[in-house]
């Protein structure tokens with residue numbers, strides 16, 4: 208139902224318009240590419256790719272931004288606002304915020320050296336959001352392999368697609384609060400690496416909770432397969448990361464990706480397209496928001 212040329216006559220300048228804002232955001236701060244990619248994941252896993260994540264809370268509306276996986280963690284909403292402003296200037300009232308997230312995720316991957324793909328478009332924006340959906344559907348970093356598989360399966364994504372997608376952790380940062388237990392308590396971790404990460408993440412919660420460490424210790428701003436190489440050497444930052452290479456059914460896939468970047472690239476692209484297909488609003492459902500932060 209979605210199609211890459213959905214806006215080709217209604218908004219011919221859409222792609223360059225989005226790309227130039229993403230480009231300037233990433234040149235000011237390289238991490239922003241990671242943050243923007245993550246927004247698409249956190250949107251699609253809650254009521255599908257419908258822009259629900261972008262709605263602000265108000266006194267009478269509870270959105271998703273303050274759900275556990277998002278609060279104090281997701282970022283980049285100001286960049287989405289800039290993109291929306293630029294897109295509205297080029298083609299007023301035409302392009303959904305949900306589609307902007309999909310294109311922005313692709314552009315971020317490309318600008319950090321990853322593969323490209325044709326983004327399917329035609330999603331419309333929700334008038335609702337679900338805080339409980341965000342809490343329930345987005346897997347926490349404490350997840351076991353079987354929990355990861357079941358959260359992705361609930362969205363129609365296979366274990367194989369889950370492993371390909373989590374390779375997105377080749378870029379970006381995580382907070383101490385999310386990797387503390389793994390670097391202090393787990394045994395499936397390289398001891399030297401664990402010590403290094405402990406040095407900037409105090410063992411008890413408190414003032415160090417928001418200290419950051421790279422999800423990929425080697426190349427945190429390059430979209431490459433080092434993430435999988437790290438897993439093979441037991442240097443995954445999150446408990447959930449290491450779970451995909453901890454002796455279970457996904458070990459061989461991680462090994463393959465660690466030695467064959469092209470296999471991962473093509474699997475990642477296919478899985479991103481599939482994630483982007485999760486229950487979109489089309490036709491007359493939903494709306495084209497004027498401002499991504501609120502319903503019309």
Ligand code: HEM
Pocket residue numbers: 238240241242243244245248279280281282346347348349350355369372373375376378379380381382383385422445447
């Ligand atoms: C497999 C299950 C997943 C779990 C348990 C998980 C968990 C996490 C956690 C805990 C963080 C750090 C958040 C913080 O400390 O504030 C994070 C960051 C990130 N995640 Fe995931 N994630 C998963 C899958 C994905 C997927 C499928 C994508 C995209 C396709 C993705 C993209 C990212 C990116 C790019 C970052 C870094 C964001 C930044 O630096 O701002 N993750 N993830």
Ligand SMILES: [Ca+2]
Pocket residue numbers: 249250251252253254255256257258259260
């Ligand atoms: Ca959503």
Ligand SMILES: [Ca+2]
Pocket residue numbers: 377378423425426427428429430431432433434
């Ligand atoms: Ca990397």
